[in-house]
Amino acid sequence: MIEExxxxxxxxxxxxxxxxxxxxxxxxxxxxxxxxxxxACCAIEMMAASMARFDLARFGAEVFRPxxxxxxxxxxxxxxxxxxxxLVVRLYNQMPEPKYVxxxxxxxxxxxxFKQGYNVLKGVDRxxxxxxxxxxxxxxxxxxxxxxxxxxxxxxxxKLTGPDRPRHLNADVAGEFPVPAYGKHDxxxxxxPEVWQPPAIQR
Amino acid sequence: METPEQIKSRLEAALPxxxxxxxxxxCPAGERSLLVDAPSAFAAAQFLRDDEQLRLDYCxxxxxxxxxxxxLTEKVKVKQVVEGVEKEVEEVKKTVRxxxxxxxxxxxxxxxxxxxxVLRCRTENRxxxxxxxxxxxxxxxxxxxxxxxxxxxxxxxxGHPDLRRILMWDEFEGFPMRRDYVAPDxxxxxxxxxxxxxxxxxxxYPAEAKAEAKPEVKA
Numbered sequence: 001m002i003e004e005x006x007x008x009x010x011x012x013x014x015x016x017x018x019x020x021x022x023x024x025x026x027x028x029x030x031x032x033x034x035x036x037x038x039x040a041c042c043a044i045e046m047m048a049a050s051m052a053r054f055d056l057a058r059f060g061a062e063v064f065r066p067x068x069x070x071x072x073x074x075x076x077x078x079x080x081x082x083x084x085x086x087l088v089v090r091l092y093n094q095m096p097e098p099k100y101v102x103x104x105x106x107x108x109x110x111x112x113x114f115k116q117g118y119n120v121l122k123g124v125d126r127x128x129x130x131x132x133x134x135x136x137x138x139x140x141x142x143x144x145x146x147x148x149x150x151x152x153x154x155x156x157x158x159k160l161t162g163p164d165r166p167r168h169l170n171a172d173v174a175g176e177f178p179v180p181a182y183g184k185h186d187x188x189x190x191x192x193p194e195v196w197q198p199p200a201i202q203r
Numbered sequence: 204m205e206t207p208e209q210i211k212s213r214l215e216a217a218l219p220x221x222x223x224x225x226x227x228x229x230c231p232a233g234e235r236s237l238l239v240d241a242p243s244a245f246a247a248a249q250f251l252r253d254d255e256q257l258r259l260d261y262c263x264x265x266x267x268x269x270x271x272x273x274x275l276t277e278k279v280k281v282k283q284v285v286e287g288v289e290k291e292v293e294e295v296k297k298t299v300r301x302x303x304x305x306x307x308x309x310x311x312x313x314x315x316x317x318x319x320x321v322l323r324c325r326t327e328n329r330x331x332x333x334x335x336x337x338x339x340x341x342x343x344x345x346x347x348x349x350x351x352x353x354x355x356x357x358x359x360x361x362g363h364p365d366l367r368r369i370l371m372w373d374e375f376e377g378f379p380m381r382r383d384y385v386a387p388d389x390x391x392x393x394x395x396x397x398x399x400x401x402x403x404x405x406x407x408y409p410a411e412a413k414a415e416a417k418p419e420v421k422a
Contacts, residue, residue, distance in 0.1 A: 115393075116403075119371065119379070122389070183374065184374065184375065185377070185386070185387045186387045190389060201392060201408065
């Protein structure tokens with residue numbers, strides 16, 4: 001591992017030194033390809049973010065892929081109904097590692113205005129590991145850009161070795177997430193205990 | 204366009220067996236509707252669609268209404284002998300109107316540029332006799348909306364080409380838009396509950412409710 005001071009000194013002399021980890025993360029962070037996938041009105045803002053006015057292409061994330069096999073990022077844009085949730089998990093399972101999830105808008109985070117309803121999931125984080133959550137109903141395209149930048153920061157700071165390495169570099173961690181089944185009134189199980197536990201009040 | 208009374212009288216002339224009623228509406232718009240009995244609903248709808256004057260060729264909306272059992276109270280004056288003297292005494296008479304499911308169709312005419320005519324049908328009860336004739340053979344656009352009424356209210360449309368659930372999954376049990384539907388108890392903590400959610404919060408977090416009832420005394 002090269003020291004930060006020496007690295008800067010060498011850079012001044014025209015010698016660029018980097019580590020494989022930095023190079024790898026730099027490449028990944030600047031080509032995050034999202035899955036073409038919208039569930040409700042938040043998707044309209046997502047489309048606006050990808051068009052000329054907001055230009056998601058500046059962050060290398062404009063290539064919306066029509067197949068989960070080619071996508072790195074799942075933007076859950078909109079209300080996740082209980083009927084749709086198993087399909088969302090299945091799509092996530094079909095994406096290759098490393099993969100990330102942005103929960104966009106109040107509905108994807110918590111169920112939003114439909115939280116007490118009979119057919120809306122109280123947040124996609126019950127089944128999927130969410131990396132960035134954007135509040136708003138719907139969030140502005142700038143908020144989505146901010147989420148992409150936050151995700152890029154997260155990717156740049158990921159360590160490829162050590163105990164806190166990401167899931168895809170840890171062979172002991174399962175890569176697939178269980179797809180919930182349709183029950184008589186709710187999904188079974190109602191959440192994936194490995195990624196989410198009911199909140200407990202601390203006093 | 205003809206008034207509901209005119210439509211009713213022409214319908215009755217065309218279909219002598221049909222039982223048709225005009226339902227008043229007390230809201231400012233005062234949109235009155237035609238209630239048709241289930242056995243003659245299909246023929247009545249066909250008349251409305253094919254009649255030269257009406258030509259209601261477009262079904263814009265199909266919706267369901269759940270009417271649970273309702274207790275009606277009526278004050279009746281009864282003559283009673285009280286202490287040897289005959290007096291008029293008010294008595295409260297209670298009757299129960301059995302519940303039913305209702306389907307409402309809003310019909311317009313593209314050809315004649317008028318509408319809407321509101322058509323209603325009622326089932327016999329809410330439990331086992333919930334069949335109504337499907338009007339999808341007359342207006343193809345009613346197909347998905349009738350499926351939705353079946354899905355959420357449980358009205359069984361006879362003659363529907365593809366009667367399946369549309370919004371809920373196939374394994375789902377019960378009809379969530381009925382007034383007596385009880386959703387699974389999956390309440391979760393909310394920082395700012397109000398109204399019904401507040402009642403739920405108090406039920407699930409009694410300690411929390413107690414702490415809020417006693418305001419903190421500052422020293």
